[in-house]
Amino acid sequence: MKKINCLLLVSMLMLISFVHAQSKVITGKVINKQTGEALQGVNILADKAKGGVVTNADGTYSITVKSVSKSLIFSFVGFATQTIIIEDKKVIDIALVSTTTAMDEVVVIGYGTQKKSSVTGAVSKYQNERLDESPVSRLDQALQGKIAGVSVQNVSSEAGADPKVRVRGISSLNAGASPLVVIDGQPAADGLQFVNMADVQSVEVLKDAASAAIYGSRGASGVILITTKSGKAERPKYGIKFSTGAKTQYETYPMMSTTEYTNMLYYEAALKAQDPSIPVPTGTAVIANNERAAYIIENTILNGHGTDWQQEALRNGLVRNLQMNISGGSKQVKYYLSGGYQKDQGMMYHSEYDKYSIRGKIDVQLSKKAKFTFNFNPSYIKRERPSVNFIDFVRFQSFLPVYHDNVTAAFVNQSAQWAGIHPGDFVQARHFNGRAYTGLMPDGTLYNSGATLLDPFNTANNTPKSIMETHTINANDYRVVTSGDFTYTILPGLDFKSLASTYITYSTGIDFTKRNSSKDGEVNKGIYNQRLVIDLLSENTLTYAKTIKDHSFTLLAGLTGEKTSIKDDQQTGLDYPSDNITALATALQVVAPSVDANGVPQGTYNLKNQIGLTSWLTRVLYSYRNKYLFNASFRGDGSSYFAPGHKWGYFPSVSVGWVASEEKFIKNGTSSWLNNLKFRGSYGVVGNNRLSDGSTTNNGVGYFPYTDLLYAANYSFGAGTGTSTAGQAPSTVILGNEDLTWERTFQYNFGFDLTILKNLLTVSFDAYQSKTEKLLLRQSALAFTGVPSYWNNIGSLKNTGLELEVTSNNIRKKNFKWTTSGNIAHNKNSIIELGLEKYLLNQGERTELYYNNVGDPLIQFFGFKTDGVWLSQADIDAAKAKGLTSTLSNVFVPGGLKLVDLNGDLKIDNNDRTVIGNPYPDFTWGVTNTLSYKAFDLSFTFQGSQGGQLVNGDPNYNETKRYNRNYNTNRWLSPMFPGDGKTPYSTVGFNWMLTDYVVEDASYYALREMVVGYTLPKKFVEKAHISSARFYFSGQNMYFHSAKGYRGINPEGRFNTGPYNSSLLDGYQRGSFPMPKTYLFGIDINL
């Protein structure tokens, strides 16, 4: 319509020009002065007459003006309006200057915006330019390595899995150490999961306490503010972005097949035979008979074709992303509508993630005084998760095929129990049990088990592939976020804003296990989950902005309230007549409610919980001549997590800034090269009350930590099988604490921003120190109290750190541009005090220890130092002759780890344990280079983490380490063949998990992402009536380097469930999922 209107207008003007012969035509082109690009839609008026024309897509225009007209006025949103005197010119080309220069850029801060030049806190802004072309499925992953002090760790590579995001290290010890995510002013309970990258205008991170303090309670771990795109007052614009590609694993575990493993054993046995110090190996010492049987199956029955079980788990995942948007509007109504579809297949089979979302944003100027914004964001996510851990595939033996063929079926049919097996059925280890085996061994000898019947692999478990195919976990998430805010200008400068929003998510899941899925004789089982979260938020703020001569200030006062209701329901059905009908109505039995050993409700239940938060806040922003800046804020928060009398916490902040480059005495003489220099300093207090990760684990214990709750604990009384009788018992997991209150973080931040050489180089530097007091933590309790942990509020923690962000516009030629931006962050934490405790020791899932010691980093790994392996019994005897003793088990075993008698008392005991590492990197860094040459562009990001360690839990399991080359190469065999003297024989000696042998370097660097793009020339696309078209190719993790000595495949992988749910335990990895390598091809068209 608008186009037609414009055409009509132009024709009318032309008509007029015919009528009035005294007129002339002026043509020309309008470009952007900074970029040289043509500007479309620039409004051109002759004098101040009505009407006028707009520029075409190539920036050209043609306007007919009366001969009396003196000037042309060029105006365009975001650019300074220019007036050109016509005189007798017939061609007027002009370049418009953008008004949104870096200095005047607006930064979103809590409950408002601020000019970047006035910001006094540590706020990082990341503008979404090509962010949505990142070959990752989530915004948080795309931010990896982009912002100093924001660490993003992909702890799991499963499709749609949440990465671990931390701002400035760890300031808190509880489940809520993730930063608060606020989308267009509304806190999002589910973090960045639902944010569509294409909808994002910019990302701001409030890093220091002073900036975050306005979010009081929830700002302790930093705040990530997302601003979504809005419509502009212009003709409708259409955008379509489509990308597709594949995701594959960067590497897999180096596992040996049964044949390779058997060959290794024979090779080792041959070596050992040469060693006179050990007795001639007996048959079982070389290789167990059941291992011979396994070898015979792979070599004789399967002709040497073993199964690569890792490849049975993995595939090339399909990634597809389609985003469409329409935006536009008039002065009164602006709109932005987008729809997206995203498909993210995991690398593992049955790992699926499909997201459909719509976002609508409408801004209405109701009157001169009233404004209304309406946001509507429904989305739907369909997920499937694999039912089997990748590690179960990794450790599975290669000699078992996935399905029976004619040969194997015929073989197992010989035993009566498995006579019913057909080709095509899943193979199970037990099918091969209790049979005689005959075949050639690697050394050429014939092995015949004779009358001895063998179990090649005795396990109760079915093969991981058969479980995966018969046990499916599906979930559907429905989410609607609706918010409306109404702003009314009561007096000039005085605005009242009221925001109300509802956030509703409803998730349903079906976890269905077919008959005989993981074990023979198991009935089929369906678990149905529903979770409803309703979050209501009301925010009411008054803002008063006023400038009096050189003084400008903005005052803010507000009241907010938020209430969250969480409802969890589950039903469990058993014994369905068909594996293919999963309706609960067909189940023979519905499982009764109960609570498992960890206090987690089981079977059938419904739970209701609530969280409430109410706050008031005030803030003043003041600046004098844009030179001297002062901000202060104060917030009070009341939380339902705490008992009456402990509910309220108060969070003040103050910050100052000095724009030195505005001072005359500096400006003079430096103005040629110094564009901006600002010093900033701040002090603020933020709080934390987030105790629960929101899971149903531990029932509602996280919602009401101040009181002890009772849980169902029934028992059967009465004759015969008895009757179930209702009982109640207190938590066996955690004890409450009625004195619990707010944890508070006090932080100083000092920094400067520097821009020099006509924006060639921009540097932003921050140094901070924070102290967190009254740490909310799940402290270990002595188990004889009856519970292993309790909520506590003790201790304080210090974080100090440095952050540097540098952007350099290396080359700024018209056709060739090259920008490098890099960031590096260092954070160090230490415990200042722990109440009455000197230290805390916490056990992980494999009894490995995490040590929290006053004066040291928050978490350190704790255990025995080792000094290689015991080379021989003689080696041990020599040590014992010197008086070395131990009452610990398995300390003196040749080929086992040699523990260091650290305190030199000749007694190896638990007093010899010490610090053996910590999970904190020395620094994390990221460097992005962006280059463009004519229509081509290239950007690539290197990102890394240096210096942290992890505890590798894989070697706790002999099943896992037996076939893994990393644990067998160069291992100790005998005194004569001690390997490298450092690698123990995998099954002997002291428990590795208690030693530094499993502490590995977690450093890495990676070519995280790379985007190559080509933008079609304007002339070309215009013919197709589109304003721009671009093709791009992007890749993720095309190169990944992990540290020497690391024995896993993904140094970022971490466990964060079970005991690792507590922040006192971190850095543990087990069965890491492969690192994804993604390639995408995309197309981006705008109309």
Add this chain to the structure above:
Amino acid sequence: MKQIKIFTAVLFGLSFFSCNKIIDLAPQSNISTVTYYSNTDEVRAALTGAYNGLQKPMNNEWQVTELRSDNSKQGSPGSTASTNRDLSDLDMFIPSTSHQGIYTYWLNTYSNIHNVNIILEKLGVVYNPSTGGISLSAITIPITDVDRKQLAGEAMFIRAYHYFNLVRLFGGVFLVHTPITPDEAKTMNRSSAADIYKLIEADLKTASGWMNVLKFSQINTNDLGRATSWAAKGLLAKMYLTLNRKSEAITQLQDVINNSGYSLQGSYANVFSIGNEMNSEIMFAVRYKAGGLGLGGIFANNFAPLGSGAAVVNGDGLGLNYPTAELDTATNGDNRKATLIGVYGTGTAAKLYVKKYISAVAILNDAENDWPVLRYADILLMMAEAQGYNQSSIDYINMVRPRAGLPNYTLATLPGVAAFEQALQNERRIEFAFENQRFFDLLRFNVTMTTVTSIQRMKDHFANEYYSHYRTYVAPAPTLAELWAQTTPEHMLLPIPQREIDTNTQLQITQNPGY
């Protein structure tokens, strides 16, 4: 006008959330311990919870008792799986101080003690650790004196049962007789074994006096499964026997034999039949109930042979608990064998498994079988043990032998103390096989008998099984000398979990010697 409208809107917005309403929330899905226990029914429900709490320690109890005796062993010598490795360490008396099974047993036992202590506190039951006396204090709960004493008696029985196991397994443990806070716990060190026994004696004596005294036939069938005065007396007798206070044991046992109305079942199999639970022989059991109620036992699936598919029990077995070959031999010609030991497979692939707790399960780890804690047969054999070598004792042994299909003993067939003690220990071994009695029995025989010692019996056990079993462990297999060297009196006690020692940063907790 417009201004008024706006202010109305503002006021509405503010009143929408009245501050305190939002943050004064209370749990909606659970009851708080602060408000519960306010009447008889609530205390009774809490006591039901304490009965439920008996189940969890039982999951590990066989590992720290039967597995460490000569009745069962870790049966996969070729396995290096961590589960089996942990079990082997217990089997061979070299558990790590960080052993997870030991810690889990410890935690779950103390969890239920915590549970019981809350109930007793709410009932106003006060234990005085210096005098060993138990008294009642004033309480506000409306409850009759009869109910109060019955409920308290049952709770004290449970507490005594737990401490009796703890003190025998760990020696002097932490004496927790009221609910304690984690901070208080840090100021507590281990008590002496004598002090623990003092509490057990006080609890059982008081409980047996406070609970209703009803003959088995008089017990309301709905109450079957609850602790009784007789069960308390039987357990007290066992405690006395353990402390070699034989005459006190005899007094209690005689009372049970004369007055309780409990009796032996005609057939051994019938004692454990899931169709005959809480029969006249079961004086106390930890009860399980199948049917997807979360109350089923894990033992059918834990003990069925590994890789047997659905042949023995639905959902396959884990094969964790294997009868020893010597027990298999010892039960030849004994009718009880059919109930105790099952065989899966044939020929050299045949596997023995513990059959006592296996019944058909519809879902995994959901078996019906109760786990007997105190049986009337135990009362009879304890009487024989307490009385020592005489005709009366032989008569008591003979009461349990007919149903085993074995001939009666006489003074002639048991000529002397050694033969009598050998016969008695063997009778107990088979009669109570896999009921977690054997290990405690062996320890007790050190004091109640003169010719049977636990160390020698365990050494013999290792020797008997060495060539068929321990020698076949993956290299390096333990030598018999090593096994014997590990079989020390110190290793008869378990280590205090390392986590307790590590967690208390204020007091040094002493580890048991030998660890």
